[in-house]
Structures are given as structure tokens and as C-alpha cells.
């Protein structure tokens with residue numbers, strides 16, 4: 627469902643050109659849970675941003691469900707992201723003055739879904755992540771792990787075929803990390819959502835079905851996890 631072919635990318639700044647990704651090739655099948663592992667600065671977030679359509683690579687193609695997103699115009703890409711892609715940030719990125727339910731509903735507001743349908747769907751997803759009783763609270767009234775569960779519900783509300791997550795448990799303690807990873811696994815099993823998760827923790831990567839390792843912008847390893855759940 628996701629094919630990255632010969633993707634290279636550089637950043638330009640006052641000091642010159644910084645090559646960040648070099649000739650990346652990878653394929654992810656529908657329903658997989660994949661970890662992107664690598665040391666700091668190896669290019670994980672850059673690759674995730676390219677695959678999620680936040681920016682375009684210098685060269686190469688990125689096909690999601692057959693569509694090369696590199697070829698889309700900015701408007702088409704924004705539209706594509708709204709319908710097909712979910713994104714989970716390390717720092718949750720919830721809107722502080724909206725309630726938990728309103729935060730989860732937000733992607734559907736942009737898709738002009740009616741208020742009653744938005745509310746129903748948001749409450750269903752909040753139930754799935756165990757937060758029904760928190761729906762009327764504001765983000766600051768929730769713990770970090772609860773806020774990340776809200777952001778998972780928000781990412782799922784458009785029923786995207788793939789969810790990209792950048793260090794989704796990076797701000798959480800170990801037991802809360804386990805809870806959040808368990809929710810991602812359950813959603814993967816129940817909804818067959820594909821997850822691509824950036825992490826620098828080998829223990830998190832070991833819980834995914836496959837681990838792709840980057841080193842200084844090169845893909846150096848791509849293997850099934852021996853102990854994947």
C-alpha cells in the first residue's frame with residue numbers, strides 16, 4: 627500500500643546543502659506495523675514527513691494506494707492528507723481551548739461532516755481509547771498518556787489507511803508507553819490500520835512487526851521483528 631522508490635532529500639541553509647536521505651527504497655503492506663529506527667539525525671523524521679506528504683523529496687516517488695503523492699499539487703496533497711493519512715505527534719498537538727471531543731472531531735469539521743455525525747464518531751473513538759468520561763474536559767486537564775490517546779482518536783477519525791507517528795511515546799513513562807502501544811496494537815488488529823512509527827527505542831521497535839533502520843540517511847536494515855506481538 628506504500629511504496630517509496632529511490633527517494634533522496636537534502637536541506638539547504640546558509641552553510642550550503644545538507645544531504646539527509648539517500649536513495650531510500652521500501653515497501654509497506656496494508657495492515658503492517660512498522661518501526662523506523664535510527665540514531666538522532668539519521669533522517670527518520672524527514673522520511674516520515676515525506677511519506678505523510680508534509681513536504682516533497684528532491685527525487686523519487688512515494689506511492690500510497692497507487693497514487694504518487696510527489697506528483698500532486700499542494701492543494702491536492704492537502705486534500706489527500708485529510709482523507710487518507712493520520713498523524714500522531716510526540717507532543718500531542720491538541721488545541722488547548724477545545725474540549726477533548728471537539729479536538730477529536732476537528733478533522734471531520736474540515737471535511738464538512740455534520741455536527742451530529744462528528745459528535746457520534748468522536749464519542750465512538752473516545753470509547754475505543756477508554757476516554758468516554760473525559761470528553762467534556764480540556765487537554766490541560768488530562769495526563770500525557772491520556773492526551774496521546776486523544777490524539778490517536780483524532781488521527782483515526784477520518785478512517786485513514788495509514789497513520790504516521792513521530793515518537794508517539796517519547797514523552798511518556800514506561801507504563802504509560804505500554805498502554806499507548808497496546809492501544810495502537812488493538813486498533814491495528816481491529817481496524818487493520820497501517821502504522822509507521824518513528825522511534826529511537828529498540829524496545830518499542832521490537833514490538834512492531836517490522837523494523838527499518840536508518841543510518842546517516844541510508845536505509846541499512848529492513849527486517850521482520852522476531853518477537854512482534
Ligand SMILES: Nc1ncnc2c1ncn2[C@@H]1O[C@H](COP(=O)(O)OP(=O)(O)OP(=O)(O)O)[C@@H](O)[C@H]1O
Pocket residue numbers: 637638639644646664665666667668669670671672673826
Ligand atoms: N528544516 C531543516 N533544515 C536543515 N536541516 C534539517 C532540517 N530538518 C532536519 N535537518 C537535518 O537533517 C538531518 C536529519 O534530521 P531528522 O530530524 O530527520 O533526524 P531524526 O533521525 O528524526 O533525528 P531525531 O531522532 O533527533 O529526531 C539532521 O542532520 C538535521 O539537522
